[in-house]
Amino acid sequence: MIEIPDPSRFENMLNGKTVVVGTGASISIYRIPDLIRDLRREGAHVRVIMTPNSRDMISPKVMEWASENPVLTDISGRIEHISLFQKDHENIALLVSPASYDLIGKMANGISDDPVSLSFSFALGNGNPVVIAPAMHMAMMETPMNRKNIETLEESGVLTVPPGMEGDKAKLSQNHQIIDYVARSFYGKELHGKKILVVSGSSRVKLDSVRDILNGSTGFSGYWFCRNAFRLGAQFITCIGNSDYEIPPYVDFHPAHTNQEYLEEIMKALRNHHYDAVIVPAALSDFSMKDSENLEKLQSGSRQIIELLPVEKVISSIRKNYNGKIVSFSLMAEADPQRIREKYSQADPDIIVHNILMKDGKNFGTGKNRYTLIERDKVITPGDLTKQEMTLLVLREMERIPGSQ
Structure with a gap:
């Protein structure tokens, strides 16, 4: 049976990285074997450390099966809380998941009386990336003590994955969001402090009073x-447009469906924030209907x-x-970089990501495409890439280019 690629996963982005998963005692521990498998699917080598109470909730044998590695349940004379993290510390992260109320309190207050809190005390001091993913009852999550403990951990450089709030529960976040934070703990220096505006999705043009033309x-x-952008450490990410995929909660999302809505939201964003780059993979209309204000069915x-009338490209506006910095996208049969740059001369983008138009419509969705990156001083031809690989x-490449502002 052929496994269908998961669009929420970036296979191999965590190649060469080790993630040590430390488990606390929470009912959401039942999700950890699946999280471990997803970490491995992204390329990570995974080890597991368990507190005594978490061992009572799920067998270490299940964690051993998921990670395909021995599970650490006690600290021996081999001082595993040190040896697991000591070598190549920048490529070995501690992920405490689920991070229970008591485990967060121990870590924030220097108490190290179980394998996970002891490993945390060394990993943090050793400079290893540390991520916690809390899971508990909402009332416990919101206590002043717990909020202060999380704040203390964050001030020490720990990344916190916000739990999913559902009723009276602060539930363990989705696997792909936890992995986003793990990746950010490894790669977060690359776009640290940057603000990115992404214009995404498609625009529609009114055909008549009840019908639309949709890109x-x-x-x-x-x-x-x-x-x-989040995985690489961007400080603030705005997304304007629409998507068939759930935009993560760490993104400032503003829906738009027509060119006019796109322009209004984009101009508002540009007035309110100083972005380091604007990236426009959206398929926006180049036309409008004649007499668009008086359309009848x-x-x-x-x-x-x-009759369609040409309109100014949104990217030119x-x-x-x-x-x-501006990154634009080109989708056409033309393959000559010089002619493509001429087409976008008014917008003068720093990078044009060119994608040769396919007759079968395979340019859209989750498959691979053959991309060409056309910059002012060079052309990059990386070959066939997934959208995950292309966007990374x-x-x-955008960060390498000197800023225009």
């Missing part, structure tokens, strides 16, 4: 630009002649109001 786009590239069963490459 093809799932918003998958924009979704992964947001996630990879077209009569079914009769031949219709429709962005350039008129923004002098920073573009973000890193």
